[in-house]
Amino acid sequence: xxxxxxxxxxxxxxxxxxxxxxxxxxxxxxxxxxxxxxxxxxxxxxxxxxxxxxxxxxxxxxxxxxxxxxxxxxxxxxxxxxxxxxxxxxxxxxxxxxxxxxxxxxxxxxxxxxxxxxxxxxxxxxxxxxxxxxxxxxxxxxxxxxxxxxxxxxxxxxxxxxxxxxxxxxxxxxxxxxxxxxxxxxxxxxxxxxxxxxxxxxxxxxxxxxxxxxxx
Amino acid sequence: xxxxxxxxxxxxxxxxxxxxxxxxxxxxxxxxxxxxxxxxxxxxxxxxxxxxxxxxxxxxxxxxxxxxxxxxxxxxxxxxxxxxxxxxxxxxxxxxxxxxxxxxxxxxxxxxxxxxxxxxxxxxxxxxxxxxxxxxxxxxxxxxxxxxxxxxxxxxxxxxxxxxxxxx
Numbered sequence: 506x507x508x509x510x511x512x513x514x515x516x517x518x519x520x521x522x523x524x525x526x527x528x529x530x531x532x533x534x535x536x537x538x539x540x541x542x543x544x545x546x547x548x549x550x551x552x553x554x555x556x557x558x559x560x561x562x563x564x565x566x567x568x569x570x571x572x573x574x575x576x577x578x579x580x581x582x583x584x585x586x587x588x589x590x591x592x593x594x595x596x597x598x599x600x601x602x603x604x605x606x607x608x609x610x611x612x613x614x615x616x617x618x619x620x621x622x623x624x625x626x627x628x629x630x631x632x633x634x635x636x637x638x639x640x641x642x643x644x645x646x647x648x649x650x651x652x653x654x655x656x657x658x659x660x661x662x663x664x665x666x667x668x669x670x671x672x673x674x675x676x677x678x679x680x681x682x683x684x685x686x687x688x689x690x691x692x693x694x695x696x697x698x699x700x701x702x703x704x705x706x707x708x709x710x711x712x713x714x715x716x717x718x719x720x721x
Numbered sequence: 722x723x724x725x726x727x728x729x730x731x732x733x734x735x736x737x738x739x740x741x742x743x744x745x746x747x748x749x750x751x752x753x754x755x756x757x758x759x760x761x762x763x764x765x766x767x768x769x770x771x772x773x774x775x776x777x778x779x780x781x782x783x784x785x786x787x788x789x790x791x792x793x794x795x796x797x798x799x800x801x802x803x804x805x806x807x808x809x810x811x812x813x814x815x816x817x818x819x820x821x822x823x824x825x826x827x828x829x830x831x832x833x834x835x836x837x838x839x840x841x842x843x844x845x846x847x848x849x850x851x852x853x854x855x856x857x858x859x860x861x862x863x864x865x866x867x868x869x870x871x872x873x874x875x876x877x878x879x880x881x882x883x884x885x886x887x888x889x
Contacts, residue, residue: 540764548757551755556752563738563748616855625865630859637855638867639874652825652839659831661727666886670878670882682866
């Protein structure tokens with residue numbers, strides 16, 4: 506992020522020096538101004554949403570969800586300890602509800618419980634990263650609230666498409682991880698290059714699409 | 722229909738809270754208190770990315786980049802206006818929210834572009850940030866296929882979101 510930020514700013518300012526040098530500072534300051542306006546909006550959104558999350562925690566709804574997830578997690582992350590399973594279920598259920606503050610510590614704990622001592626992460630660790638990185642949030646509350654404050658006629662209309670899109674990305678992530686780990690388990694194929702892996706991902710995706718089409 | 726989703730969920734939550742004798746008022750106080758510290762921690766990221774976005778846009782570099790990427794993305798049905806958001810989402814959550822707000826202000830909240838952008842940012846996560854934070858307590862640092870797979874699946878989700886927004 507440091508490199509990206511510096512590069513972007515450097516290029517932009519260099520170009521602006523040639524085109525409109527007087528605009529550099531006003532542009533930067535108006536940028537921070539918009540940031541403050543957005544922060545005030547977010548402050549209001551979070552105040553409402555976080556209090557709803559507090560209620561969820563107090564009523565134990567989050568724990569119930571993590572219990573429901575438990576059997577699925579046991580099957581997905583075969584071969585790890587019970588302690589890891591319970592941390593994973595807390596992590597995923599909290600992320601589903603949008604409670605990043607609860608999810609992250611549990612995720613970190615789960616990761617350290619799953620490592621096998623080598624420098625490489627295990628297949629289950631990769632799976633947990635992919636599941637989290639493809640977003641498992643059920644209600645995109647911040648986005649919906651932002652749309653509502655901007656005066657949308659139906660702020661929650663993005664709920665369903667978002668849910669479908671994130672399910673597609675998470676499910677395909679799990680599928681690809683599982684196919685990759687099956688391939689990695691076979692002997693003599695331990696060292697693999699990145700391009701190799703991407704190739705596998707592509708062919709797996711092709712097979713998946715074929716399957717889907719046949720299914721239809 | 723979808724207008725009812727969140728209010729009904731909230732209503733159910735409050736009813737359950739009352740049934741379980743949870744102090745609703747205290748929950749609200751706690752939430753409002755937490756929101757202050759949350760915004761405080763997110764603000765620097767939002768400020769940095771807004772400065773970045775505005776400079777990038779004012780200099781004309783953004784238009785150039787969007788032009789270059791418009792063609793390959795159009796094959797996937799992703800509008801060029803979403804390009805910058807797509808590139809920012811894996812890097813910075815606060816930044817993505819900032820850019821989403823910017824897109825909403827520019828194109829109008831109920832426009833196809835803005836709804837698309839909302840879906841994309843709602844359906845994706847900060848891939849690089851997550852993999853760094855989750856591994857922070859681990860000795861293992863080699864990520865193997867985790868990042869390429871996550872990015873590829875995010876692209877898949879983005880494509881799906883842009884397609885779904887056309888008729889949903």
